[in-house]
């Protein structure tokens with residue numbers, strides 16, 4: 278991707294300043310390098326390393342294999358030189374500017390070196406040597422800057438060192454062609470996207486974080502299993518999944534049963550009011566329906582609400598499905614019976630199902646268990662308020678169902694997946710990642726939807742309250758639709774605090790309260806996610822005091838603003854719009870401002886976002 282020229286100038290000036298400082302050290306740099314050379318064997322290729330000449334002449338190399346930048350040594354590229362002997366890591370450790378080392382394709386042997394003495398290293402290439410033995414688990418501790426590690430085609434054995442999993446910047450890791458054994462540890466780095474584990478002795482499940490990579494990168498290991506390779510087939514694994522299937526099946530049955538039961542009641546009331554008034558009505562087969570279906574219904578109905586018994590009327594009230602809009606085709610009882618149900622996912626509050634009616638409409642049913650502190654009237658009233666909302670970026674609620682222990686919220690089904698899947702899962706689905714114009718359109722749509730919620734629900738402090746990429750659905754035109762909005766007043770406070778995005782905000786962390794600007798903060802986080810393609814870490818681990826992780830995440834984006842790495846590498850269509858992308862990034866960082874007073878309000882946020890264009894003006898750069 279083209280660099281952002283203004284930024285490049287800044288870093289250029291910075292580099293000059295650094296180099297002026299470092300040239301005064303070049304003498305000792307040359308002494309250190311000679312020390313390093315002297316411990317090597319077969320070092321004929323380094324004959325140009327002569328203490329009488331400085332290694333670097335400004336940015337030209339006087340010494341073979343030395344990488345210079347404005348007078349300082351920032352790298353050693355000693356490849357294909359037949360080198361062997363000892364590597365003097367202590368000498369290298371004193372080279373203050375050293376950021377990259379390659380000893381690839383030489384004859385070095387012996388154990389792994391104490392490379393973490395080179396704490397500022399960004400890349401380390403040791404592939405194609407004869408290094409051997411176990412690498413200590415903590416060998417990479419403290420290498421906070423390292424991005425690339427190449428250890429391929431050596432003879433390393435034993436477990437893959439666990440300290441690799443704690444390297445925050447790791448992007449590339451090549452371990453292929455060794456004798457590493459045991460399980461692949463739990464890599465969780467978002468940006469680790471170039472790896473090779475093939476041809477080792479690894480076994481056990483591949484961690485979920487790597488499951489989307491190409492299967493070839495794990496080949497040549499007899500006992501690795503799980504995506505992208507074949508499913509793990511340990512007996513306990515099978516049992517577990519059977520149990521899961523059963524639970525899911527039961528859950529579907531219960532949910533569909535609940536809807537059906539409710540429809541039956543409605544239907545009876547409408548079609549046979551005279552029967553509904555008699556106590557025996559609920560048990561009697563409704564008129565005009567064949568015997569088989571009414572028997573099925575009765576069974577499902579009983580299964581779903583055991584407390585109902587046969588003296589229906591009083592409990593009829595408590596299982597009322599309330600419709601909020603008329604523009605969706607009426608559900609017919611027998612259609613619902615034949616509706617195919619499918620579990621879409623299970624969120625933090627409960628599961629989501631898709632129910633396809635044979636008459637056409639497809640509904641999404643979300644089931645909430647953590648709303649049992651809210652009174653019935655209050656719930657009804659709140660749902661009616663949400664039911665009145667109508668905006669092209671807000672997914673409408675069609676109906677709901679209230680019972681003390683659980684609530685169902687029914688909305689229309691949108692034939693597409695969430696923004697989260699588009700941003701983070703398209704590679705594995707074999708689909709292109711959204712390009713810049715699409716991402717900009719999504720940002721604008723989300724901000725418009727959010728503004729609408731602010732205006733329509735003025736009494737709510739955080740009118741959305743749970744804005745995140747998995748709660749944004751894209752329709753077939755990639756127009757975003759907000760879901761799971763407006764629930765803050767009805768979710769049990771305890772659960773809300775633990776799980777909802779509004780309660781991850783800096784103001785809640787600092788002052789224990791959310792404000793009118795809290796959803797603006799969530800919007801900022803969402804835009805950062807859309808621009809960078811990085812998944813905010815705290816959403817991965819719902820609950821557990823993970824606020825600090827999110828702050829770190831924002832901070833990491835903020836730091837990388839000064840590099841060309843901040844934007845999602847998979848985002849296409851970025852020619853001639855870096856200026857606009859950068860403007861949007863800055864807006865997002867404003868919205869994430871931890872101090873409430875300094876953070877923009879929703880109006881200003883939306884106005885600024887609306888100004889962003891698909892292409893730079895041309896005279897900006």
Ligand SMILES: *[C@@H]1O[C@H](CO)[C@@H](O)[C@H](O)[C@H]1NC(C)=O
Pocket residue numbers: 453454473474475476494
């Ligand atoms: C991974 O390693 C194997 C074996 O060492 C090699 O054949 C393959 O080309 C490597 N793949 C990549 C993408 O580096």
Ligand SMILES: *[C@@H]1O[C@H](CO)[C@@H](O)[C@H](O)[C@H]1NC(C)=O
Pocket residue numbers: 463465484
């Ligand atoms: C790996 O990390 C994930 C996410 O942090 C966690 O759910 C999982 O239990 C971990 N697995 C192992 C084997 O530690």
